[in-house]
Amino acid sequence: MPILENPKHEAFCQAYIVNRHNATQAYMEAGYDADEESARRLGSKLLTNLDVKERLKELRSQVQAEDLITIDGLIEEMNEVKSTAKADNQLNIVAKILEMQGKMIAAFTDKKELTGKNGGAIETKAIQYEIVDTDKD
Numbered sequence: 001m002p003i004l005e006n007p008k009h010e011a012f013c014q015a016y017i018v019n020r021h022n023a024t025q026a027y028m029e030a031g032y033d034a035d036e037e038s039a040r041r042l043g044s045k046l047l048t049n050l051d052v053k054e055r056l057k058e059l060r061s062q063v064q065a066e067d068l069i070t071i072d073g074l075i076e077e078m079n080e081v082k083s084t085a086k087a088d089n090q091l092n093i094v095a096k097i098l099e100m101q102g103k104m105i106a107a108f109t110d111k112k113e114l115t116g117k118n119g120g121a122i123e124t125k126a127i128q129y130e131i132v133d134t135d136k137d
Contacts, residue, residue: 001054008032012046013055017063023047075101 004010008030015026023043024036034042046052078097085093116122 001051001058004051004055006051009046009049009052010055012043013052013059016047016056017059071104075104 004013011030012026012032015029016023019025019029023046024040027034027039027043027046028036032039032042047056078101082094082097085091085097114122
């Protein structure tokens with residue numbers, strides 16, 4: 001859907017996305033002359049406009065596509081940081097990035113060994129319950 005013909009509606013949609021879905025704030029930022037109570041009511045009403053709904057749907061999908069973090073992108077950025085850290089001889093950063101990349105491909109398994117008192121076996125106790133019939137006739 002292209003930009004809305006009504007410039008205030010378009011401004012409302014843009015502001016609504018930027019303001020994290022705050023219709024009152026978006027309504028006031030779109031250039032409408034209204035007090036806060038009126039902006040709340042009219043902003044909510046504007047959200048029911050079919051063109052506005054469609055435009056918001058489109059803008060949301062654009063934002064989601066732009067914010068999408070991909071594994072490839074993440075690895076690429078990690079490799080750039082790793083290269084810079086190597087050049088600067090910051091080996092602790094290089095090691096941390098290698099560790100993070102190893103975890104991403106499940107190369108390492110974190111294991112914890114549980115032991116009982118003084119490193120001995122974990123003690124368990126079996127508990128027996130007796131069912132008592134309280135409804136005696």
